[in-house]
Amino acid sequence: MPLNFNPVKLFAGSGSTDLAGEVAKAYGKELGDVLLARFSDGEFQPLFNESVRGSDVFLIQSTHQPNDNLIELLLMIDAAKRASAHYITAVVPYFGFARQDRKDKPRVAIGAKLMANLITASGAHRIMTMDLHAAQIQGFFDIPVDHLDAAIIFVPYIKNLGLKNLTIASPDMGGSYRARTFAKYFNAEVIICDKRRKRANEIEAMSIIGDVTGQDIVLIDDICDTAGTLSKAAALIMENGANSVRAVCTHPVLSGKAYETIENSVLAELIVTDTIPLKQESSKIKVLSTADLFAQAITNVNEHGSISDLFRVE
Numbered sequence: 001m002p003l004n005f006n007p008v009k010l011f012a013g014s015g016s017t018d019l020a021g022e023v024a025k026a027y028g029k030e031l032g033d034v035l036l037a038r039f040s041d042g043e044f045q046p047l048f049n050e051s052v053r054g055s056d057v058f059l060i061q062s063t064h065q066p067n068d069n070l071i072e073l074l075l076m077i078d079a080a081k082r083a084s085a086h087y088i089t090a091v092v093p094y095f096g097f098a099r100q101d102r103k104d105k106p107r108v109a110i111g112a113k114l115m116a117n118l119i120t121a122s123g124a125h126r127i128m129t130m131d132l133h134a135a136q137i138q139g140f141f142d143i144p145v146d147h148l149d150a151a152i153i154f155v156p157y158i159k160n161l162g163l164k165n166l167t168i169a170s171p172d173m174g175g176s177y178r179a180r181t182f183a184k185y186f187n188a189e190v191i192i193c194d195k196r197r198k199r200a201n202e203i204e205a206m207s208i209i210g211d212v213t214g215q216d217i218v219l220i221d222d223i224c225d226t227a228g229t230l231s232k233a234a235a236l237i238m239e240n241g242a243n244s245v246r247a248v249c250t251h252p253v254l255s256g257k258a259y260e261t262i263e264n265s266v267l268a269e270l271i272v273t274d275t276i277p278l279k280q281e282s283s284k285i286k287v288l289s290t291a292d293l294f295a296q297a298i299t300n301v302n303e304h305g306s307i308s309d310l311f312r313v314e
Contacts, residue, residue: 062276077124
């Protein structure tokens with residue numbers, strides 16, 4: 001007999017329709033019917049075309065291009081709450097505004113905290129996400145947070161490459177902890193690319209801490225935006241005698257000339273997940289699916305199972 005008698009319903013936001021479809025398929029259910037009505041001035045209104053009364057509702061929406069996708073998610077949560085959903089989980093594979101996690105200069109907003117407040121205030125009972133830019137963002141929420149780790153997807157792929165002289169690298173000082181955590185799965189050494197920025201998305205200088213001579217380097221990052229940091233780090237690593245360099249990045253934001261930058265870089269490949277849909281194809285970009293992981297997490301939440309079981313990397 002099931003532990004939970006409330007029906008489970010999965011819905012997709014317009015920013016994650018493909019991923020949501022794969023998650024629903026892996027979970028074994030059809031996506032629910034939701035309509036996004038649009039007004040001529042750009043205003044929009046989500047409408048559930050089926051009852052959610054008494055249901056455990058999972059709303060799947062990444063908040064890249066956050067001005068629209070975030071507001072759409074908030075409206076979907078509010079609509080589900082007002083339609084008497086029993087329990088609402090916001091499944092946000094990519095949590096936008098996560099780079100604004102602290103007050104690092106005077107008179108700036110802490111955007112990640114504000115977004116957490118908005119999601120909570122809209123009526124969500126729980127949030128499920130992956131590889132937050134800073135893990136402490138979980139503390140910005142006053143509701144449970146299931147913070148999934150993409151390493152369970154990336155590590156088997158890297159192992160299958162059979163790299164003989166594997167060394168893990170961080171593209172900046174801020175990602176050193178992430179790189180060290182990843183390196184433990186391979187018992188590998190870690191090197192760090194120390195960069196100085198003039199301003200956001202513009203690098204002034206970069207240097208390497210550690211020896212890359214003869215090594216097969218894997219750069220680890222959570223977000224790839226313009227790809228400037230990764231491409232410069234890769235070039236510097238190859239100039240210092242590495243055999244090869246590739247990058248692992250959970251969230252492919254890939255804005256501006258990112259695709260062109262990646263194609264023209266010395267990266268052997270950029271390995272990403274499908275938390276954000278690609279805008280175009282690239283011979284250097286390999287996309288790994290998160291659908292099975294999110295589907296299992298949804299199952300465990302609904303059946304009151306352990307989420308920590310999903311962190312076991314083989």
